[in-house]
Amino acid sequence: MAELSVIGQRVPRVDAWEKVTGQAKYAADYSLPDMLWCKLLRSPYPHARILNIDTSKAKKLPGVRGIVTGKDFGGWSWGWMPATRDETPLAVDKVRYMAEAVAGVAAVDEDTAEQAAGLIKVEYEELPGVFDPEEAMKDGAPKVHDYVKNNISVEYHWNFGDVDKAFAESHIVREDRFRTARATHGYLEPPAILAYYDPTGYITVWASKQSPYFHYRHLAACFKVPLSRVRVIQPFIGGGFGGTKNDSLAGDFCAVLLSKMTGRPVKYIESMEEELATSRRRHSVIVYSKMGVTKDGLLKAIQHRVVADGGGYTAIGPLSMYLNGFMTTLPYKLPHFKFDAYRVFTNNPIGAAMRGHGVTHTRFAAEIQMEMLAEELGIDPVEMRMRNAIDNPKPGEIYETINKVTLKTCGLKQAIKEAVEDPLWRDRDKLPKKEGAISWGTGISGSSYSGGARQMGHQACAAIIRLCEDGTVNLITGATDCGQGSDTVLCMIAAEELGIKLDDVAIKRVDTAYTPVDPGSYGSRVTILAGQATQKAAREVKKQLLETAAANWQVKPEDIEIRLGEVFVKSDPEKKMPFIRLARIACYSGTGAVIMGTGYSSYGIEHLDLTNGIGNGGCSYSFTAHTARVGVDMETGQITTTDFTIASDCGRLLSPVQAEGQIEGGAIQGLGQALYEDFIMDRGKTLNPTFLDYKMPHALDVPNIKLIDIVTDDPFGPFGAKETSEGSIVSAPPAVVSAIHDATGIWFKELPVTPEKVVKALKEKK
Amino acid sequence: MKEINLTVNNQPYRLSVPPRRTLLEVIREDLGLTGTKEGCGLGECGACTVLMDGQAINSCLVLAAEADGKQITTVEGLASGDKLHPIQQAFVDHGGLQCGFCTPGMIMSAKALLDKNPTPTEEEIKQGITGNLCRCTGYTKIIESIKAAAENMGGK
Numbered sequence: 034m035a036e037l038s039v040i041g042q043r044v045p046r047v048d049a050w051e052k053v054t055g056q057a058k059y060a061a062d063y064s065l066p067d068m069l070w071c072k073l074l075r076s077p078y079p080h081a082r083i084l085n086i087d088t089s090k091a092k093k094l095p096g097v098r099g100i101v102t103g104k105d106f107g108g109w110s111w112g113w114m115p116a117t118r119d120e121t122p123l124a125v126d127k128v129r130y131m132a133e134a135v136a137g138v139a140a141v142d143e144d145t146a147e148q149a150a151g152l153i154k155v156e157y158e159e160l161p162g163v164f165d166p167e168e169a170m171k172d173g174a175p176k177v178h179d180y181v182k183n184n185i186s187v188e189y190h191w192n193f194g195d196v197d198k199a200f201a202e203s204h205i206v207r208e209d210r211f212r213t214a215r216a217t218h219g220y221l222e223p224p225a226i227l228a229y230y231d232p233t234g235y236i237t238v239w240a241s242k243q244s245p246y247f248h249y250r251h252l253a254a255c256f257k258v259p260l261s262r263v264r265v266i267q268p269f270i271g272g273g274f275g276g277t278k279n280d281s282l283a284g285d286f287c288a289v290l291l292s293k294m295t296g297r298p299v300k301y302i303e304s305m306e307e308e309l310a311t312s313r314r315r316h317s318v319i320v321y322s323k324m325g326v327t328k329d330g331l332l333k334a335i336q337h338r339v340v341a342d343g344g345g346y347t348a349i350g351p352l353s354m355y356l357n358g359f360m361t362t363l364p365y366k367l368p369h370f371k372f373d374a375y376r377v378f379t380n381n382p383i384g385a386a387m388r389g390h391g392v393t394h395t396r397f398a399a400e401i402q403m404e405m406l407a408e409e410l411g412i413d414p415v416e417m418r419m420r421n422a423i424d425n426p427k428p429g430e431i432y433e434t435i436n437k438v439t440l441k442t443c444g445l446k447q448a449i450k451e452a453v454e455d456p457l458w459r460d461r462d463k464l465p466k467k468e469g470a471i472s473w474g475t476g477i478s479g480s481s482y483s484g485g486a487r488q489m490g491h492q493a494c495a496a497i498i499r500l501c502e503d504g505t506v507n508l509i510t511g512a513t514d515c516g517q518g519s520d521t522v523l524c525m526i527a528a529e530e531l532g533i534k535l536d537d538v539a540i541k542r543v544d545t546a547y548t549p550v551d552p553g554s555y556g557s558r559v560t561i562l563a564g565q566a567t568q569k570a571a572r573e574v575k576k577q578l579l580e581t582a583a584a585n586w587q588v589k590p591e592d593i594e595i596r597l598g599e600v601f602v603k604s605d606p607e608k609k610m611p612f613i614r615l616a617r618i619a620c621y622s623g624t625g626a627v628i629m630g631t632g633y634s635s636y637g638i639e640h641l642d643l644t645n646g647i648g649n650g651g652c653s654y655s656f657t658a659h660t661a662r663v664g665v666d667m668e669t670g671q672i673t674t675t676d677f678t679i680a681s682d683c684g685r686l687l688s689p690v691q692a693e694g695q696i697e698g699g700a701i702q703g704l705g706q707a708l709y710e711d712f713i714m715d716r717g718k719t720l721n722p723t724f725l726d727y728k729m730p731h732a733l734d735v736p737n738i739k740l741i742d743i744v745t746d747d748p749f750g751p752f753g754a755k756e757t758s759e760g761s762i763v764s765a766p767p768a769v770v771s772a773i774h775d776a777t778g779i780w781f782k783e784l785p786v787t788p789e790k791v792v793k794a795l796k797e798k799k
Numbered sequence: 800m801k802e803i804n805l806t807v808n809n810q811p812y813r814l815s816v817p818p819r820r821t822l823l824e825v826i827r828e829d830l831g832l833t834g835t836k837e838g839c840g841l842g843e844c845g846a847c848t849v850l851m852d853g854q855a856i857n858s859c860l861v862l863a864a865e866a867d868g869k870q871i872t873t874v875e876g877l878a879s880g881d882k883l884h885p886i887q888q889a890f891v892d893h894g895g896l897q898c899g900f901c902t903p904g905m906i907m908s909a910k911a912l913l914d915k916n917p918t919p920t921e922e923e924i925k926q927g928i929t930g931n932l933c934r935c936t937g938y939t940k941i942i943e944s945i946k947a948a949a950e951n952m953g954g955k
């Protein structure tokens with residue numbers, strides 16, 4: 034690859050200044066004159082029929098300007114696929130989970146809105162609820178939706194190879210039941226929106242959305258206005274991580290409708306308690322894993338039966354279940370694979386997407402079970418992984434899994450090698466094993482995650498670059514930076530391609546009235562897809578500039594080079610000019626020359642068979658080897674994590690500071706899922722909807738993190754980039770659980786591994 | 800309604816506030832300083848951290864009336880003109896932020912810490928920001944940023 038000037042540099046984020054000075058505006062920071070405040074009334078039951086809603090008392094409260102209930106939305110419903118449009122902006126006939134919204138109020142201030150919401154009288158007929166997905170699947174269980182049988186919201190049945198034969202031929206076969214926690218995103222910014230439905234029929238919203246164009250479609254469809262009249266202006270986003278901020282929420286629809294009714298802007302901010310009680314969180318998944326290996330520890334087959342708690346609605350569930358399965362054939366060679374997935378409706382809050390979407394569950398199960406088998410066989414866990422790890426395909430060659438996932442690069446073996454050469458693993462036996470009540474252990478895991486997620490339908494991803502006459506450029510994309518740093522990366526790509534300085538590239542937030550349509554941020558798609566689009570747009574601008582310069586110097590365009598703001602003739606470097614001058618010549622030549630470039634991504638557009646799990650769900654795949662050291666207090670069960678070493682093949686790190694931050698952040702979010710985070714539910718009620726009780730890692734909980742870069746140069750990513758952070762959120766729980774096993778001799782199969790579980794297991798072991 | 804006098808970022812203000820209004824509401828809504836964030840509103844996340852007479856406090860838990868006569872510093876009060884405060888600069892240089900929602904509160908906690916203890920150990924830094932949640936960074940780069948700020952401010 035040619036020498037790079039901007040890519041790979043340790044530059045600050047392009048939005049850092051605004052964020053450290055408090056100038057970055059998030060949705061809740063926007064206000065308009067004459068604005069009203071919206072509050073919602075939520076259901077006190079997890080499953081109940083709505084018999085009547087009486088708003089008369091609330092209407093009379095001074096300061097109330099409007100009230101909406103489910104019926105006011107005219108029967109409109111939405112969902113991820115046409116067949117799963119089972120959700121309405123507000124519950125209409127029945128509520129299906131606790132705290133589902135049933136009415137919205139607009140009033141002159143927040144307190145009045147809240148008070149009015151409390152005055153709305155809803156008559157409910159409580160229905161028997163079902164809260165456990167395995168119970169919900171049984172005949173005779175309460176029905177959450179009438180349109181499906183046995184509450185099964187999504188199911189897939191895939192069968193690759195011949196698992197029965199493979200199990201029969203295996204030296205050992207294990208069957209275990211694993212379960213992942215009820216974990217949530219835990220961003221600090223609760224969802225918020227400021228909406229204005231102006232009398233001429235335009236909808237404008239400032240909303241905390243990491244997929245603003247999903248929201249734009251939802252609003253257009255719900256309010257029956259043309260897309261060209263829906264303007265989602267994107268503020269800064271205070272963290273996303275999938276799920277809730279990909280979707281539209283009751284508060285959004287209510288704010289827009291109340292604005293339409295009152296003719297005034299309406300603002301809605303969810304309280305953190307509402308957010309935690311209703312977030313579209315990660316599914317909690319039960320994985321029945323059956324794994325067979327040869328005498329030498331080679332994987333013969335995996336059979337997974339997964340049962341996911343879907344909660345009250347389908348949302349993005351079809352994709353979640355697909356992701357539970359399709360990457361199980363990575364990162365180890367797997368000749369036979371069977372997958373039966375059930376996403377089941379319950380009267381719990383909705384299960385949806387979260388960073389590490391789908392894979393977290395099944396990779397946790399497979400990784401731990403593989404180590405259990407290694408233990409039975411007396412094979413070292415590193416050796417076990419090395420024997421099974423997929424090799425890095427030679428340049429130009431492709432590795433294909435049994436379900437037709439194709440890899441052009443795979444740095445797993447290299448990652449494992451480097452992770453175990455690191456002192457944390459290499460010298461683990463030199464460190465104390467026991468100190469007082471603390472027992473120390475070291476563990477390892479491997480993972481893979483796709484980058485450049487694809488989905489059926491609207492995959493469009495484009496960039497526009499506009500040259501200004503002073504040599505700076507505007508980069509316009511529909512891609513969303515919800516904190517991950519993609520705006521910085523995209524600006525770096527534009528600067529690199531154009532040969533200008535990073536400071537000379539300006540990017541603004543998405544505005545659906547001006548920026549190209551884009552699915553938003555999920556599945557680690559932005560750097561890869563919007564990155565490629567940006568690359569192409571920049572090349573188009575550059576082509577026009579080279580032609581101008583060539584004409585000016587009477588040479589051929591290919592004889593000219595642009596680098597860090599200097600334009601020169603390669604063979605005659607005396608012939609040169611600053612970029613700004615070339616920009617001026619280009620912009621002023623002829624009449625009204627407008628130098629613009631457009632590009633759209635072309636990666637990963639081949640057919641994807643989601644229902645049958647065949648093909649690539651992404652463009653390229655990251656590979657991670659992760660080691661961890663923990664201390665377990667054998668009396669109290671408290672676990673301290675002191676070290677993580679994470680060797681990741683994330684391809685080339687385009688913006689190392691941002692990429693490292695992603696890997697570290699993903700790993701710590703994964704640590705939370707391994708040890709702390711779980712919603713405690715009692716018959717549909719969330720007992721811990723606060724940060725005090727839903728415990729996310731604090732600064733004191735975090736280990737020292739050492740990162741090792743394994744650079745493969747994937748052809749399906751701009752400059753060889755792959756995903757970051759989803760690999761490390763997937764690798765963290767099995768690495769920690771493997772370390773806990775090393776310390777205690779116990780395999781924990783349910784997350785999170787809380788002190789209570791440890792104490793109980795230690796007692797049972799004795 | 801209660802009359803209060805307070806100084807925010809060296810600007811004196813006289814306001815009349817309802818008894819239950821929080822300092823956070825006054826800062827964000829009455830004074831329009833939206834740099835200070837509301838995450839949980841319950842004293843559990845630290846996004847609303849400001850300095851009151853030099854102490855880091857959760858402004859969502861403090862009633863405006865309690866701030867009567869006090870000196871308040873918010874994130875908007877740190878930079879002088881175009882020049883960032885060394886803590887802000889260190890967060891920029893060391894990647895101590897991602898989504899940025901925890902950042903104002905985190906920086907104010909770091910300021911309270913370094914004002915009291917210019918040469919904190921890593922453990923003391925962690926202690927100093929333990930009331931501030933960050934979901935994006937995993938804290939590693941925040942800790943590095945605060946360390947670098949301490950060094951740049953001549954703590955070492």
Ligand code: FES
Nearest residue numbers: 839840842845859
């Ligand atoms: S908003 Fe004050 S501590 Fe969370």
Ligand code: FES
Nearest residue numbers: 897901933934935
């Ligand atoms: S940077 Fe997002 S919460 Fe800290």
